[in-house]
Amino acid sequence: MIDVKNLYKKFGKNEVLKGIDLTIDRGGIFSVLGPNGSGKTTLIKCVLGMVLPDSGQIFIDGKPLKNNFKYRNEIDYLPQIANFPGNLKVSELIAMIKDLRDSKATKDEELIALFKLQPFLNKKLANLSGGTKQKVNLVLTFMFDSPLIILDEPTSGLDPISHLRLKNLINSEKEKGKTILVTSHILSFVEEIADEIVFLLEGKIYFKGSIPDLKAKTEQPDFEHAIASILSSSYA
Amino acid sequence: MLKILKYSFYDLMRSRWSYVYFLFYLLLGVVLLFLNNDLSKAVITLMNVIIILVPLIGTIFGVMYYYNSREFTELLLAQPVKRSSIFLGQYFGVATSLSMSLVIGLGMPFVFYGIFNSNAIWDFSLLLVTGAFLTFIFTALAFVIALSNENKIKGFGYAILLWLFMAVIYDGIFLMSLLYFEDYPLDKFSLVATMLNPVDLSRVLILLKLDISALLGYTGAVFQKFFGTSFGLVLSSALLALWVLVPTFFIWRIAKRKDF
Amino acid sequence: MIKIFQILIFLFIGFGSIQIWAKTITVCSSCSVKTIQQGINQAEEGDTVRVKKGIYKEVDITIDKGIILLGENLPTIDGEDRGEIIKIVADNVTVDGFKIINVGTSYTSDYAAVRVIKRNGFLIQNLELEKLFFGIYLEKSNNGKVLNNKINGDAVNEYNSGNGIQLWYCKDVEVRGNNVQNVRDGIYLEFSDNIIISRNISRNNLRYGLHFMFSNHDVYEYNIFENNGAGVAVMFSKFIEMNHNIFKKNWGTAAFGLLLKEINDAKMTNNVFQENTIGINIEGSNRIEYKNNDFISNGWAIKVRGACYTNILTENNFLYNSFDISYNSNLNDNKFDNNYWSNYTGYDLNKNGIGDVPYRPVKLFSYIVNRTPETIILLRSLFIDIIDFSEKVSPVFTPDDLVDESPKMKPIKHDRR
Numbered sequence: 077m078i079d080v081k082n083l084y085k086k087f088g089k090n091e092v093l094k095g096i097d098l099t100i101d102r103g104g105i106f107s108v109l110g111p112n113g114s115g116k117t118t119l120i121k122c123v124l125g126m127v128l129p130d131s132g133q134i135f136i137d138g139k140p141l142k143n144n145f146k147y148r149n150e151i152d153y154l155p156q157i158a159n160f161p162g163n164l165k166v167s168e169l170i171a172m173i174k175d176l177r178d179s180k181a182t183k184d185e186e187l188i189a190l191f192k193l194q195p196f197l198n199k200k201l202a203n204l205s206g207g208t209k210q211k212v213n214l215v216l217t218f219m220f221d222s223p224l225i226i227l228d229e230p231t232s233g234l235d236p237i238s239h240l241r242l243k244n245l246i247n248s249e250k251e252k253g254k255t256i257l258v259t260s261h262i263l264s265f266v267e268e269i270a271d272e273i274v275f276l277l278e279g280k281i282y283f284k285g286s287i288p289d290l291k292a293k294t295e296q297p298d299f300e301h302a303i304a305s306i307l308s309s310s311y312a
Numbered sequence: 313m314l315k316i317l318k319y320s321f322y323d324l325m326r327s328r329w330s331y332v333y334f335l336f337y338l339l340l341g342v343v344l345l346f347l348n349n350d351l352s353k354a355v356i357t358l359m360n361v362i363i364i365l366v367p368l369i370g371t372i373f374g375v376m377y378y379y380n381s382r383e384f385t386e387l388l389l390a391q392p393v394k395r396s397s398i399f400l401g402q403y404f405g406v407a408t409s410l411s412m413s414l415v416i417g418l419g420m421p422f423v424f425y426g427i428f429n430s431n432a433i434w435d436f437s438l439l440l441v442t443g444a445f446l447t448f449i450f451t452a453l454a455f456v457i458a459l460s461n462e463n464k465i466k467g468f469g470y471a472i473l474l475w476l477f478m479a480v481i482y483d484g485i486f487l488m489s490l491l492y493f494e495d496y497p498l499d500k501f502s503l504v505a506t507m508l509n510p511v512d513l514s515r516v517l518i519l520l521k522l523d524i525s526a527l528l529g530y531t532g533a534v535f536q537k538f539f540g541t542s543f544g545l546v547l548s549s550a551l552l553a554l555w556v557l558v559p560t561f562f563i564w565r566i567a568k569r570k571d572f
Numbered sequence: 573m574i575k576i577f578q579i580l581i582f583l584f585i586g587f588g589s590i591q592i593w594a595k596t597i598t599v600c601s602s603c604s605v606k607t608i609q610q611g612i613n614q615a616e617e618g619d620t621v622r623v624k625k626g627i628y629k630e631v632d633i634t635i636d637k638g639i640i641l642l643g644e645n646l647p648t649i650d651g652e653d654r655g656e657i658i659k660i661v662a663d664n665v666t667v668d669g670f671k672i673i674n675v676g677t678s679y680t681s682d683y684a685a686v687r688v689i690k691r692n693g694f695l696i697q698n699l700e701l702e703k704l705f706f707g708i709y710l711e712k713s714n715n716g717k718v719l720n721n722k723i724n725g726d727a728v729n730e731y732n733s734g735n736g737i738q739l740w741y742c743k744d745v746e747v748r749g750n751n752v753q754n755v756r757d758g759i760y761l762e763f764s765d766n767i768i769i770s771r772n773i774s775r776n777n778l779r780y781g782l783h784f785m786f787s788n789h790d791v792y793e794y795n796i797f798e799n800n801g802a803g804v805a806v807m808f809s810k811f812i813e814m815n816h817n818i819f820k821k822n823w824g825t826a827a828f829g830l831l832l833k834e835i836n837d838a839k840m841t842n843n844v845f846q847e848n849t850i851g852i853n854i855e856g857s858n859r860i861e862y863k864n865n866d867f868i869s870n871g872w873a874i875k876v877r878g879a880c881y882t883n884i885l886t887e888n889n890f891l892y893n894s895f896d897i898s899y900n901s902n903l904n905d906n907k908f909d910n911n912y913w914s915n916y917t918g919y920d921l922n923k924n925g926i927g928d929v930p931y932r933p934v935k936l937f938s939y940i941v942n943r944t945p946e947t948i949i950l951l952r953s954l955f956i957d958i959i960d961f962s963e964k965v966s967p968v969f970t971p972d973d974l975v976d977e978s979p980k981m982k983p984i985k986h987d988r989r
Contacts, residue, residue, distance in 0.1 A: 087571070126389045127571040145394050153390035159383030161319075163326040172319050176391050216387075226390075352869075352892050353914050364954050483955035490947050491940070498946040506949055515952060523951055526871025526894035528823045529849040530945045536825070 077102045077224065077255050078123060083132035085118055092118045094279035096132070102223070105246065105256045107266045110276035111307060116259045117156065119276065120226055123257075124153055136224070149177065154217040156228040159209070162202030166193065166212055169201060173216050184219040190241055191215060207233040218245060225249060226257045231265055243269060267299045275306065282306065313397035313404075316388070320405025324377070330413055333369065337417025345425045351432050355439065356522060358418070362443045363515050367450040368475050370410060374454025375471045377406050379464045386572055399455065399567040400560065407451040411444040418443075435521045442514045445552045449510045450475070452559035459566045478511045486512075499534040507548075510555045517548040600624035608633050608641070608649065615639045623647045623670070631676070633658045635665050638693075643669035646700065651675050656683045664693040675704040677732055684709035684734070688716065697721065706734035707755065714743040718750065725755035727778045735760040735783075736774070739767060747772060757783040758800065765789050772796075780805045781822075792817060797829075803848065805831040812838040820846045828853040829870070832860070840865060842986055850875050851893070854883075863887055864986045872898050872938070881905045889983045890914060890933070894951060897933040897974070900942055904971035908933065912980040920981045931979040934970040936963035 083096040092115045100106055108116045121127040123134060125141055125148065134141045141147065160169055170184050188194060191211040196204060204212070210233040217225065227246075231239055246256060246269055260266050266273065267287060275283040275290075283290060283306070287299055296302040324330050340361065344354040381402065388398045418440065427433050454471050461467040486505050490498055506512045519527060520539060527539040538544040599611040599621060608628055611621040617637045625645040631654045635641060641658075648671045651657045655676040658667060665688075672685040684706035688694050694716035700723075701707045707723045710716065718737060727733030736752035739745060742764040750772045752758040758774030761767060761784035771794045774781035781797035782804040784790070793815045797804050803822035806812065812835060819829030828850035832838075835857040843865045845851035851870040854860075855878045862885040867873035873893040874885075883906040890896045891914045910926075918929035937956050941948050950956050963970060 085571075121572065124390050126386065128569065146392055148390060148392040151390065155383065155386050155390065160387070161323040161381060161384050163323045164319075173387075173391065176315055176388070176393055350914070356892060359952065360954075360957075363952075480955050480958070483950055483953040487940075487947060487950055487955065490944055490950075494944040494946075498944075502946045502949045512949075512953070516949060519951055522892075523871065523894040525823060525847050525849050525869060526951065527948060528827075529825060529871050530948050535946075535949075 077137065079135040080119075080123075081133045081135075083119075083122060083134065084130045085122065085127060086130060092279055093122070093129070096279075096281060098274065098281060098284070100255060100257070102255055103250075103253050104271040105250055105258060105269050107270035107273045108257065108259045108276065109266065109273055109303065114276040115279050116276055117228060120228060120257065120259065124148065124151065124226065150222050150224055152217045152220050152222045152225045154213055154227040154230050156232070160201040160212070162200060164201055165198055166201060166204070167197040169212065170216065170219070177220060182219040183221075184215060187215040187219055190245070191238060207235060207238070210234055211238060214242065218249070224255050224257070228259050229261070230258065231260060231262055263300050263303060277306070313394075313401045316393065316398055316401025317405045317408070320402045321409050324405060324409040329373065330409055333410065334413040334417045337414055338420060341418045341421030345421050351425070351427070351430055355432055355435050358439055359518050359522065362439055362446065363511055363518070364479055366414065366443050366446045367479060367511055370407070370447045370450030371454045371471045371475045373410060374406055374451040375458045375467050377402070378455055378458035379467065389572055395567050396564045399459070399563050403452060403455050403560070403563055407448045410451065411447045414443050414447060415440050438518060438521055442517055442552070445556065446510065446514055448556045449552070449559065452556060452563060456559050456562045456566065459563065459570060478509055482509050483512065503534060503538060507551050510552065513548055513551055513555070517545070517552070520544055520548070594618045594620070596620045596622055598622045598624065601626050612636075612639065612641070631655045631657055635660045635662060635667075637662045638664035640666040640668065642666070646671050648673060653677065656687060658686045660686070660688040660691060660694055663691050665691070666695040667697075667699065668695070669698045671700040671702070672704070673702045675706070677705045679732070682706050682709065682734060687711065688713040692716070695719070704734070704755070706738060707736040707752070708738070710739045710742050710745060712741040714745070716745050718745065718747045720749040721751075723750065723752045723755060725753065727755050730756055730778055733778060736777070739764040742767065746770075753777065758797070760784065761787045761790070763787060767791070770794050775799050777801065784809060788812070796820070797822075802826055803828045803830060805833070806835055807831070807833040810836050810838075814838065814840045814843060816842045818844045818846070819848060819851070820844070822848045824849060832857045835860065844868065845870055845873065853877070854880050856880065858882055860884075864984070865889075866986065867891065867893055869893065871895065874898070876900070876906070883907070886910045887984050888912070889986070891983065895935060895938040895941075898938040898942060899934050899971055899974065902969060902971045904974040908974065908976040910978050910980060911976055912983045913976065916979050918979065925981050927979040927981055930975040930977045932964055932967070932970070932975050934974050935960045936969055939969045
């Protein structure tokens, strides 16, 4: 599905990615973890084509990303901070994104019902709370049926019920055989859903494998401690 | 690109600022015309407003819009849309909505005043066209500045500096150099210097209509050719168009290479 | 009673004598008299020579007695470029109703379509002149009239073209209702006094619409001078009155609506100066009163060069000029009062129609443009407005006392016609 080869990126003097090689196979939930500034978001943005790598290549289904934008039809992306043009209404925003993707088969109504967004459909986005915006954000992401879903901090601002619904949603997408890439700081959430984790440290992949593998490698009984031990050993 | 343009434009058309801008021009037009009751004087005052205020508003609005819609831009970037389309679409959306506020806001009072039955119609149309050009030019420059500066405060600072430079400082330097080199033939220099600043260029374009009697008083052959024939009008208009195209090209180029 | 009776008898006899003795000679191609000169030769003092429609190829037609030369249905006299066409060398001659074409061009003599030499009481009217060198040339002649003629030349260069109507050492002449175009100077006067020039139209002439020198006590009124090479030039004359004239669209590097040079004790009222590069250019002219004039959309409404003293400008409208007044020195002895200036930005708190803040019509920028003409390209720039403002607050380069203490708040309605 995704092949990342020898990816380098620096912003000014700050080297963020220092030679990433990563292969993500079709199907399953992959969680990208790492401390602040480890390059998670940069990596995801490289995959999305929002950040242009200094060197290295990325292939999606065997096709290189360079000078290509159509492949994004195959990706649903949930950005980290949901901020939309304030003067649009929720329904207009949804219609607009649909219009941009030229996509007819969507399940927006289903999702709107799921997150109980009907009362907000005719409100302007500027007047919504952070949590509601995040729900709209989720609708926009999940309403298309693309084989690759990338979620950047999907849980921020959500109440517990919505949180639960999101988890179910992610699992049901996984059932359909989709590939889902998640970054999150909430380790319990990651532990619950992730099939495999990719741990980034200082611009390199420190670990890639399942959670039990990680526990075995760090010789820690639980996930949180495993992560903590990686961090403390690297900063020691 | 047209889709993005459409949505940016709709978004802006509903924003408070467009209304403020529109109402400002409406009020200005009404005050100038109906309190003064002197069309020719109104056109002259408008010229001062247009060559100073329009660039300022275009710059500030352009920068503001870019920074305010950054997250939305990121959302768009993840969609299957070409990068250049996103930024050019947003740029044209902002510039078009600003130009429309200007043209309609000023146009309405003048139409009600009866501009169509007046000799000033050409002067007035020229003013509006120049105003629209300036909006497009300065919004584009604002986008270039904003695209090249992640830091909002810096971006705003540069934008204001750009305006201050083009509107005031440039002419100061221009005047000083003319006075300093007054013993040399200067007409070519002064025409070229005018072309290099869109504010001056628009000013001269309007002068061609309003103050042609004074401009023809100068002896230089180059001036004579420029001001005395339609050559000046054609050249200035072409250069204004170029002033739109060049920053637009930079928006396209920077957008293509930029990380988000 | 007896006196009146005497006068009546005298009039009857006088009138009757003309009736009895004056005869009419008719000229036409099929008549016994075939040329105009023949007709004149056969006529006697007081006769009428009536010329029927047709083309008469004649030059040097000399009128040596007081006759009326009358064209019927506009006959054409074609000079075939051979020289002067009609020469009047007698008193009380009338020439009326001809089309005169192809006057000869010469570098040594000023050939004219009609010339009057040292005579009195002439009347030249209803002529149409085309393809001419000089048009109507009055030389040391007095008490005559030049009325309703149309002069349309084809002048290209100043050195080989002549003037439309020229007065040289004349007195008490009226020039009225003529339309002069495309010649060198439309109307030209030199050493001519007590002349009335009224209701003429002079436009598209190569040099001046009206040009006069050393001519005193003349009146110019209700004329239109438009699009002439250099406008109207008035030089070295005294006691001139110029009223109700229109000076329009004189554009160019050395063009002005009106040039006043060494003019003293003149009066200028109710004139319109519109869209000229310079409305009035004043050099060394004193004691002139300017009142009720309109200066509209000129580059410079008034440009003052050299010494001009005790001129008074009151109740004029200065509308949308690029520069209102320009001085080349910072001395001023002229008075500006009660004018309307469209560039005035003051206020009128006591609502008496007069601005509470004096107006300074001379801008620093006009001083800069005088010094470095290329700076004109910065006209109406914000930077220029800023330096003009600072000069207004504390004048350094411009005359300190040149102010209109009581600028009007609204344009003054003037009597136009």
